[in-house]
Amino acid sequence: MISDQIKAQFIKDLIKDNKRADGRDFMAYRPIEIEKNVFENCEGSAICKIGDTKVLAGVKIDLATPFPDRPNEGMLSVGCEFSPIAHPSFQAGPPDERSIELAxxxxxxxxxxxxxDLTKLVVAPGKVMGVFIDLYILDYNGNLTDAAAMAAMSAVKNAIVPKVEQDGEVYKLNHEERKHHLPLGESVVTCTFEKVNGSILLDANIDEENASSGRLTFGTTTTGKICSAQKSGLASFTLEQFDSLIDMSLEQRHALMKLL
Amino acid sequence: MSSNSPDKPQLIKNGKRLSGRSFTDLRPLKITAGVLKQADGSAMIEWGKNRIIAAVYGPHEVFPKFLTNNKKALVSARYVMAPFSSLEDHGRSGPNRRSIEISKVAKHVFENAILTSRFPKTIIDIHMDVVQSDGGTRIAAITAASVALADAGIPMKDLVAGVAVGKVDGELVVDLDKTEDNYGESDAAVVISPRTGDILLFQMEGLLTPEEVKRTVRLAKDAAVQVREVQVAALKKRYEQVASELGEQIA
Structure with a gap:
């Protein structure tokens, strides 16, 4: 749309003057809020809002057959749906490359x-628990990655494992009776940086994303390790930019972790 | 990655890797440019046991037409693994979630490298078919595609080169093979523009300290320079071949 192009040019011009349209510092998040346990039927849930962006995560725990090469581990799967309620560019249908990448x-x-700790999710030989995290974009206004990662993390943290019932050889989950939290280790949050007109912005809103040439995401853990990274979009990053964004992600993670 | 699996072999003994390589040695690497007749540009990469064929078609007309960009060429990238390409099970043909993600980030690399504004209203198709996999297929595929693009005569800012760097038995090592990939503690696929040292692709998983991540990209940068030499050699050989064919025609 032509209005998007005009907005993108406006954002780029502002950045040349070291300004963002909403007055934020280049390395500042919009207000973040997490609503926990929003539903009763699923084992865990959370909605993460970053500014006007809203991402919902639901966690279901089910019995599953382990992967043949991982017989002593529970299953973990993350899915993502770009629902048409979230943005005019989102179409119903099979997941596209954007939602696959995000998940x-x-x-x-x-x-x-x-x-x-997936090794603690084994119920019996050949029977394990599967943790299914589904991300549901409700309102797309930029930086889906960080909102989705925080929603998923928060939903996993508050998920309650259903009671396992055994009838002879048959195992069943009693979803009405939930016992304890998942066996959890370190928490993870991500920080996503967009390169707009040569400058680097944390937590871009949708107009800034439209003006952006690419992004870099770092996943950081409670104890200050880097656990994941993804560069996306055509922009390149220098080694120095890379180093400083790692440090910035580690610094930002404290505030994010507190919200989970 | 299952670094705590009971089947995990000892990956480093006396400062050497299972394959006998040092921490920074690359596996045997060979690239052949111009392996296909129909394609505008092509390359075959043999890297360890990896065998990947890259083909470039275009720049050609965009279909469907409404996608045409009047200012630049579009780039499409397709990375797929053949169903028979892995040592273990028979895979399914066609794209899956993994290959769709890889195709997406590979496309971004080439959108950056190709001077797309030279070819407005066209599209350049890049195909990367993995016919035998041995760890590090995505970076090998992108390395081969880069040569195929040059073979097609498409102007680029740089010949981009990729390498995987990961942590195995507590050490950062360059160019992971299949076993190191399966049992290592971290894995990062990195694509570098060797001319500028800029990072064009970075996909990492595993638990690393910030210092280790910073070292990872530096190791990748040094390795990319070596990979580039092989790419350049492949293209020189290709040009010699083209020149001698032309010479025969004239004579």
């Missing part, structure tokens, strides 16, 4: 940090 970036962070 996989969130998945990599949680998996690499061993956030969920």
């Amino acid at each position: 996989r970036v969130v998945d990599r962070g949680i998996r690499a940090a061993n956030t969920i």
